[in-house]
Amino acid sequence: MKKAEELMSMFGVTTDDLKKLVKVALSKGGNYADIYFEHSISNEINLRDSEANGAGTHIDYGVGIRVLDGESTGYAYTEITTMEEMLKAASTAAAIANSSKSFYAEPSVSVTDFPERYKSLIPWTGIGFSERVPALAELDETIFKSDKRVVKVLAKISDSNTKILFFNSEGTLAADERPMASIAVTCIMQNNGRTENGSSSRSFRMGYEMITKELIKEIAEEVVNKTSIQFEAGRPSGGEMPVVMGAGSSGILLHEAIGHAFEADFNRMGTSIFSDKLGKKICSEDISVVDDGTIYSNRGSITFDDEGIISQKTYMVKDGVLNSYLHDRISAEYYKTEPTGNGRRESFRFMPLPRMRTTYMESGKSKETDLIASVKKGIFVDNFSNGQVQIGAGDFTFFVKSGYLIENGRLTRPVKDINIIGNGPEALADIVGVADNSVIDNGTWTCGKEQYCAVSCGMPSVLVNKLTVGGV
């Protein structure tokens, strides 16, 4: 209650004001309304040419008002939180419905306290730019000392703190403070006239305590390894072949190949290739895929989603069966089920949509070495930059920054800069081995479905029988 009161004071509203806004929002017959206040402060400091010589701060503030009329949505936002401006926004959003009668019933306000999913032990607000510089300088120095071929290092520390106040027509009043911090680095090396680059990052919902000597050493080593391997790498012959996806960032396969297609808005509209597969076996019973918003301090975690639903761990695939879509309130009502806490948005400027949180596959029983040993000719991939999917056709791609050829069961030549393409349901059904080494990748993963949302992903090593690999 204390946090909600504090934020109501900050946004200059009372519970009576909130009720009044909801009443106006439902004045034309909508069946549900919510109000989402947000105040965010973000900072970044950049290192270039071994100097931390650029920094910035950004403030965003406003409120979004949403009205649901069945599956239809009216949405308006304002950056000015006077009652006059908010009432205008509420009236605009109300127009999605066109009944002459309002079904508004004054809710009794209940403040919901949700389980804590993150906390800044050392809040970034107390850490000035100058206090962040040593970490960047140490990262820069460690990378330059690691390899004589390093010619440039670009590094950045960014943080944000977002305060959210939520109220809806059911009387739910909730408040949250969401920290997010990341450290990212790009290394550029030159050798015998060739230039190569590599990047590495970590991101958590944490305070300044995230920045440790161990973390700096870890990402410095990682980025140097990622860059130096590029000098030895070439492009494989392209075409269809078995692919072993390494543990961790291979979770992008799940995010692109099946995660988006399990988001319930696409299924409600009948546009997902998985639209009629709920409850059906879609892959090996060794496979369980989770979307989890409860991992402490994880980039994809939330205490409650952006429509007031508690975050949770949702099994999308359980023992090979499509167990659940990822729901927001609209799709949950459509499917007559409970929301799964996946209604997320980039900011108050956007209406919530079903979005992933942290998507990963649980460990299986195989050993990664056995999966590799079983492949006569294929590739092993473990370093990715981006991916995309066509929800209806099911074709997904992800871009491999580096990996290795597999020849006669052994990792041989490094490969780089190849796109891999497959079809979601076929690729899932084509996973023939799942290793026992599932791990979450803590990079700065950001999903771009209509609006940007912080996510993360994870995976054990898996063997996919056949994917199409880009090559020469």
Added chain:
Amino acid sequence: MTNNIKEIVNIALEMAKEAGCTASRAGAEISVQSSFTVRNNILDRLQSSTGSTLFLQLFTEGRYGYFSTNRTESDELSVFIKNATEATRLIAPDSDRVLTPRELLYSGDNIDLGQYDNSFYSISPQEKREAAFRCSEEIFEKDSRIISSNCEYGDSLELYYMADSEGFTGESAQTTFSVSAECSARDKGGARPEAWWYESSMYYSDLNISGCGDRAMQRALSRLGSKKLKSGKYNMVLENSVASRVVSPIISALNGASIHQNNSFLAGKLGERLFPENLHFMDRPHLYGYEGSRMFDSEGIATRSMNIIDGGIITNYYLNTYNARKLNMSPTIEGPSLLSISLNGTFPGESPKVGLDQILKETGKGIFITGFNGGNSNSSSGDFSFGVQGFYFENGAILHPIKEMIVTGNIVELWNSIKIAGDDPKRGSRWLIPTLMFESITFNGI
């Protein structure tokens, strides 16, 4: 409304001076947007918003910081700018962080580039709603294979004003109106291929609403029965709506920051002929009635017609003030405004129309790409690998859609394979890139 953002900018500059900044630049924008979305012929979403943001660049004691806020009430802004100035003082000095030399700045009047429709506020919500429904009705129940359609009318108004502490001022205003349609069709095997189309214009009266929905539907239906081809070399025709995908890696590689950081495959190539002798990339920022046209960039540097690649030779990098000083060169412009490309020196609108049909006929057979599916390129080497969707064609006629295929190569080698550039850039695009044809390109499939 414009007077309001001018006042905010001027107050912010004054506050920065009082806080001790040696120089500052401020810009403010107001954005007004609305949209109506119709799904399966039922109103699904309406959205409306007005927003504003103040951007600040502060220079003090050889140091530089960049800031933004949408909290512009005087008391709050004053505290924000004081804190921002203090924060800027805490970072390392860099003597190359300075305002742009005065002689490079735009100093003309607010020239009309044909980008602002005075009727913006007079278009009623009812008209907007009807536009979305008109689009939808071209699809709804027109073909039993269509599973779902989503049609949207959207409009926006952007007002921008910028000034710096040494007297530069500039402003711009642009309106945009659009309709778009997406639809999904049922294919064998449970696949539901989707397709889209959109039309946009800066004047409401120029908006082509009619035909948008039908075009999206025909594109979705044309994707039924897709096949994967064998890996190999194919001629590649790129539709004008997606052709910018193979231009972007070159533009990124010409950016001053990439050049300075040795993270560009075009670093050190200024003045070299890397591309065919008949290839020209040119920025023409003052053309009337185009979305990409502008009189100044985000530093206030006056835009001008500029060759980027001239007869295959790289003639300019994109250099803002900071990167130019780092490279000991003169600033040019931060990035392209209205980029055009040509294979013979005449640019779109200057030569007889050469469009898709003619290019497919001249090409004979190959892969016609209408969309990309992921992929990326290596900024250091120019190596790329993109997922593609499109069609296989022979004798200039489309035979069937393709699926799960990848195009792979090197961007410099790709552009050395260009054989045809049309004269048909899609109206409403920021860059004027026409249909392109490249010969013998590597595709991966079966």
